[in-house]
Amino acid sequence: MKDTILSFEDVKLIYHTVRGETVATEGLTFSVEEGEFVAIIGPSGCGKSTLLSLAAGLLTPSEGTVVRRGSVGYMLQRDELFPWRTIEKNLFLPLEVKKKLTPDAKRRARALAEKYGLGDFLQSYPAQLSGGMRQRAALIRTLAAEPDVLLLDEPFSALDYQTRLNVTQDVSEIIRSEGKTALLITHDISEAISLADRVIVLTGRPARVAHVHTLDFGAVTDPLRRRENGQFSGWFELLWKELNA
Amino acid sequence: MKHTETFSAEHRAFLKKRRLRLALVWTLRIGLLLGLLILWELSTRLGWADPFLTSSPSRIAQTIASLYEEGTLFYHIGTTLWETAVGFAAATVLGCTVALALWWSDLLHRVLEPYIVVLNALPKIALGPLIIIWFGTGSEAIVFMTVIVGLIVVIMHMLTAFLAADPGKVLLLRSMGASKFQILKKLVIPSSLASFISMLKVAVGMSWIGSIMGEYIVSRAGLGYLIVYGGQVFKLDLVLSATCILALLAAVMYFLIALLEKLLVKNAES
Numbered sequence: 001m002k003d004t005i006l007s008f009e010d011v012k013l014i015y016h017t018v019r020g021e022t023v024a025t026e027g028l029t030f031s032v033e034e035g036e037f038v039a040i041i042g043p044s045g046c047g048k049s050t051l052l053s054l055a056a057g058l059l060t061p062s063e064g065t066v067v068r069r070g071s072v073g074y075m076l077q078r079d080e081l082f083p084w085r086t087i088e089k090n091l092f093l094p095l096e097v098k099k100k101l102t103p104d105a106k107r108r109a110r111a112l113a114e115k116y117g118l119g120d121f122l123q124s125y126p127a128q129l130s131g132g133m134r135q136r137a138a139l140i141r142t143l144a145a146e147p148d149v150l151l152l153d154e155p156f157s158a159l160d161y162q163t164r165l166n167v168t169q170d171v172s173e174i175i176r177s178e179g180k181t182a183l184l185i186t187h188d189i190s191e192a193i194s195l196a197d198r199v200i201v202l203t204g205r206p207a208r209v210a211h212v213h214t215l216d217f218g219a220v221t222d223p224l225r226r227r228e229n230g231q232f233s234g235w236f237e238l239l240w241k242e243l244n245a
Numbered sequence: 246m247k248h249t250e251t252f253s254a255e256h257r258a259f260l261k262k263r264r265l266r267l268a269l270v271w272t273l274r275i276g277l278l279l280g281l282l283i284l285w286e287l288s289t290r291l292g293w294a295d296p297f298l299t300s301s302p303s304r305i306a307q308t309i310a311s312l313y314e315e316g317t318l319f320y321h322i323g324t325t326l327w328e329t330a331v332g333f334a335a336a337t338v339l340g341c342t343v344a345l346a347l348w349w350s351d352l353l354h355r356v357l358e359p360y361i362v363v364l365n366a367l368p369k370i371a372l373g374p375l376i377i378i379w380f381g382t383g384s385e386a387i388v389f390m391t392v393i394v395g396l397i398v399v400i401m402h403m404l405t406a407f408l409a410a411d412p413g414k415v416l417l418l419r420s421m422g423a424s425k426f427q428i429l430k431k432l433v434i435p436s437s438l439a440s441f442i443s444m445l446k447v448a449v450g451m452s453w454i455g456s457i458m459g460e461y462i463v464s465r466a467g468l469g470y471l472i473v474y475g476g477q478v479f480k481l482d483l484v485l486s487a488t489c490i491l492a493l494l495a496a497v498m499y500f501l502i503a504l505l506e507k508l509l510v511k512n513a514e515s
């Protein structure tokens with residue numbers, strides 16, 4: 001039995017505006033185990049990003065509890081690299097913020113960059129990198145702070161199709177080889193199937209868990225291999241139906 | 246530029262065309278100025294215009310030369326330049342500080358917003374009599390005028406820039422556990438650099454307006470004083486001489502900031 005690293009229990013969140021209140025989610029219960037890659041898909045506008053903010057502790061639930069063991073690292077739709085910082089300085093950003101920028105931490109961040117092909121770009125500025133490389137740098141930045149769980153908020157949606165496939169491949173490889181726990185939020189069904197160990201399907205607002213599927217691709221974790229796998233289209237059809245139910 | 250010989254003929258032609266175009270622009274710019282000066286000079290010499298009303302380039306040159314011989318030229322220039330520079334610096338520092346405070350506290354921002362809007366709309370010259378009574382007739386009054394003319398513009402410009410910090414990057418920093426001060430230091434201030442420079446350009450212009458307006462109301466020296474005095478005694482040579490010097494100084498100050506911009510942006514983006 002692996003340890004639970006993140007769990008939502010009966011979580012309710014109400015959004016307040018002057019015009020009224022919106023229940024974004026209610027009775028939401030799920031958990032993420034250590035080393036697991038979980039994808040959450042839901043109809044658009046069901047408050048998927050809200051869910052990550054709750055997971056990161058940026059929002060407090062109106063009811064219920066969110067239990068987080070360890071630290072989180074956030075990866076957003078856009079790379080959000082700071083254009084006035086070199087790639088190296090961007091990688092150091094979370095360490096600076098957490099006041100953990102020790103020579104040791106710097107060395108680890110640089111080693112990660114070297115390992116995943118960013119070594120030559122450490123002194124470059126983000127504008128000098130391609131979209132795919134920038135998103136890879138954003139992932140390394142997230143990993144540099146050594147988070148216990150990665151929260152991925154549609155990190156591929158801003159990329160063109162070709163780059164998206166490559167970056168998905170990249171991110172999957174890096175996360176798997178670093179043995180990280182990840183929670184991915186996406187509206188892209190095939191992305192969820194190609195990456196995750198487990199897929200959670202949400203209902204429309206207020207969001208709650210509609211279905212949970214453990215994907216049995218065996219040892220196949222490579223996204224492209226999965227796309228070629230015979231089961232892929234079966235999963236796609238099932239999830240598509242569930243999303244549009 | 247070193248590798249010109251490796252470029253294709255078409256690219257060389259393209260570069261040549263660009264150089265010629267640039268040369269044409271500069272020739273026309275300088276030609277326009279010279280042409281206007283010559284036309285101005287000739288029209289007074291040939292009796293098309295009355296130099297008593299229009300002055301002329303040669304009379305302006307003479308006036309400036311005699312101011313120089315009297316030893317008052319640099320005194321007047323220095324007075325105005327000093328008042329403008331001090332007012333400009335004070336408005337910039339004070340304005341940025343207030344903008345930071347307003348960014349920091351949303352409550353303060355909400356409370357002060359209508360006052361800022363009204364102060365911005367208020368013609369500052371209406372405060373002239375108050376300024377004379379409070380600050381007397383020295384340079385202090387003029388510096389104060391310069392500050393209030395520039396201040397609100399600086400506040401509004403910088404506050405807009407601070408508030409425009411990318412929400413995605415704010416979210417990212419917050420997810421890292423950043424404090425408000427860290428968000429300010431690592432994101433808000435660096436991302437406002439371009440706006441800071443464009444604000445400086447606007448503020449320089451406002452400072453000249455402030456200092457000359459101040460000198461119109463109350464002064465014993467300075468270029469604004471020369472213009473008002475020249476007007477009162479109908480010496481349009483003096484009015485236009487001071488105006489020309491003013492135009493030159495304003496241009497120099499603007500170009501200095503453009504130079505600063507080049508340096509800073511170069512540093513920021515390598």
